[in-house]
Amino acid sequence: MSELRNRGPDRLREQPATTVRPDTPQRKGQETPRSGAERLRALYADRSRVSRHGDSLQRGGSGGDGRTGRTDAPSRLEIASANGSRDARGRNAQDQVAVDPRLLAGVPRPRGALPDDIGRAYTRDGSPSAGGDDGIHSVRAADEDQATAQDRWRDGDRGDRLHAWVDRPAFQDRFAKMRPPDRYGDPLRLVDGSRVPRFNDRPTREQTQQGRLRDCGIIATLGAVASHRPGDIAHRVAIQWDGTYRVRLNEARCTEHGAEPTGRAVELSVTPDLPILDEAPNQPAFAKAEGGAAWSPVLEKAIAGVDQTWTATRRASWAESWAAACRADIVDKKENPRSGPPPDGYVRLNQGSTAWDRAELLTQLTGKESIVRSLPRRADEVTRVLAKQLDDRKPVLIASRRERHEGEELPHELDASHAYEVLAIQEGKIVLRNPWNRMHPERMTPAEFATNMESYYTTLK
Amino acid sequence: MSRIGDTIQVGKGVVSDTDDGIGFGGRTAMSATVHEPGRVRIAAWSKYEEFSVYLHEGETVQIGRQTWRLDKIHIEGGRDWYADLTRIA
Numbered sequence: 363m364s365e366l367r368n369r370g371p372d373r374l375r376e377q378p379a380t381t382v383r384p385d386t387p388q389r390k391g392q393e394t395p396r397s398g399a400e401r402l403r404a405l406y407a408d409r410s411r412v413s414r415h416g417d418s419l420q421r422g423g424s425g426g427d428g429r430t431g432r433t434d435a436p437s438r439l440e441i442a443s444a445n446g447s448r449d450a451r452g453r454n455a456q457d458q459v460a461v462d463p464r465l466l467a468g469v470p471r472p473r474g475a476l477p478d479d480i481g482r483a484y485t486r487d488g489s490p491s492a493g494g495d496d497g498i499h500s501v502r503a504a505d506e507d508q509a510t511a512q513d514r515w516r517d518g519d520r521g522d523r524l525h526a527w528v529d530r531p532a533f534q535d536r537f538a539k540m541r542p543p544d545r546y547g548d549p550l551r552l553v554d555g556s557r558v559p560r561f562n563d564r565p566t567r568e569q570t571q572q573g574r575l576r577d578c579g580i581i582a583t584l585g586a587v588a589s590h591r592p593g594d595i596a597h598r599v600a601i602q603w604d605g606t607y608r609v610r611l612n613e614a615r616c617t618e619h620g621a622e623p624t625g626r627a628v629e630l631s632v633t634p635d636l637p638i639l640d641e642a643p644n645q646p647a648f649a650k651a652e653g654g655a656a657w658s659p660v661l662e663k664a665i666a667g668v669d670q671t672w673t674a675t676r677r678a679s680w681a682e683s684w685a686a687a688c689r690a691d692i693v694d695k696k697e698n699p700r701s702g703p704p705p706d707g708y709v710r711l712n713q714g715s716t717a718w719d720r721a722e723l724l725t726q727l728t729g730k731e732s733i734v735r736s737l738p739r740r741a742d743e744v745t746r747v748l749a750k751q752l753d754d755r756k757p758v759l760i761a762s763r764r765e766r767h768e769g770e771e772l773p774h775e776l777d778a779s780h781a782y783e784v785l786a787i788q789e790g791k792i793v794l795r796n797p798w799n800r801m802h803p804e805r806m807t808p809a810e811f812a813t814n815m816e817s818y819y820t821t822l823k
Numbered sequence: 824m825s826r827i828g829d830t831i832q833v834g835k836g837v838v839s840d841t842d843d844g845i846g847f848g849g850r851t852a853m854s855a856t857v858h859e860p861g862r863v864r865i866a867a868w869s870k871y872e873e874f875s876v877y878l879h880e881g882e883t884v885q886i887g888r889q890t891w892r893l894d895k896i897h898i899e900g901g902r903d904w905y906a907d908l909t910r911i912a
Contacts, residue, residue, distance in 0.1 A: 539899065540832050540905045576836055771864065
């Protein structure tokens, strides 16, 4: 309901009605074979050309407002707040049909997977979508033997708790096109000298909002856990006598299909400084402290710094992913291709995430085993499987598919290669939440969902 | 508080916002062709409204009683881009 409160009267005024198109794919039960452009025309058929293309935009300060209308937002707002999970539970209660266990099998983690939430994704054969095997796998095999030996040594040495100091993780990505934040500041400090509280009532997904970092998968996961399992967020962030935060995570071990807890705790002392821009020193450049609660940027910083506690095996896995990303940049003939040692801190998060990375974070936040699964092929199975997960208070994360050509706009107000939380199943349609905390997609039928999203999702086992 | 003359970068898939609650999100971009200059589609929001808009270089958008002009699109393939905006009113 807090999301409802965030919306003012102006926004509600510009949402006249939800349009129902007679030829929408959900009535046919499968995706329409129309081209992307035709689908787009149908999607915006009820909107004027002026608003579609911003023709009324001001030039030299005069003219209209040039905005694209969003005709169905009120219904999405309702969906995104209180009704969503209730609807999912109600639906599940109605048809307590057991889910075919074959639909619950995991998807193996591909080696050198590229992030699926920033534009590149791994191919179905498990190899990177660009580059190919140039010998790194054989090199990695030798590294892995050594890493395993080091892990055994480390495991025996460190007991049941890891600790790291997270003060100023690297945040200036020298390969990124956008200007990075300028420096660390204290944006959580209020004018009266106090600090934005860790929590404002219980954690909710509406208290998360992505910033300038390309970590939509991280923010979507934080929001999903906050609303499904608020206790898992609330007990992880404490304040210490010296003003730093103590963040406690579960150490996760990557498995073939996801991640599992090792049984050890990771304790991170996190200083309150956050990256800022000089022109906006009073707010974090990355995750926002939405809803009067600081836990989201604090947890994002902790996750940026958790690589200090990684095992050699985990570091080797990240190095392999980084190498795949570097190869992809060369194939793509990027002006400034990524190279050199794998980055850490916020810069690591800025490379995006894979479904398996999100599984690792789910385990770190919940202490539960997580898994990456394939979406079922049949529409009724899609809704049944997802509804069961939501009914069991298990977060569900999924990325939208990548663009098929430059500038392609996905339907249903989706953004390409972007991570979303599956919020609810409502009236047979799937409701997603955008980690921007704004611009939530339209509800989709299972067929539309399968057409426009990646074919695998992340959840708790 | 943002002021006239302030600039902001809006990039693919990320959120850039000002101290006064105006936010922008980068959605899609199209490189310039012989027929049409490059353009971007960005989301814009304030406390009271949100919408998406197409912008070519030189065009402006009004949001929360502010006017922002798209100065330049930096694009390297549609999947990696950002745009410079300047507040002009």
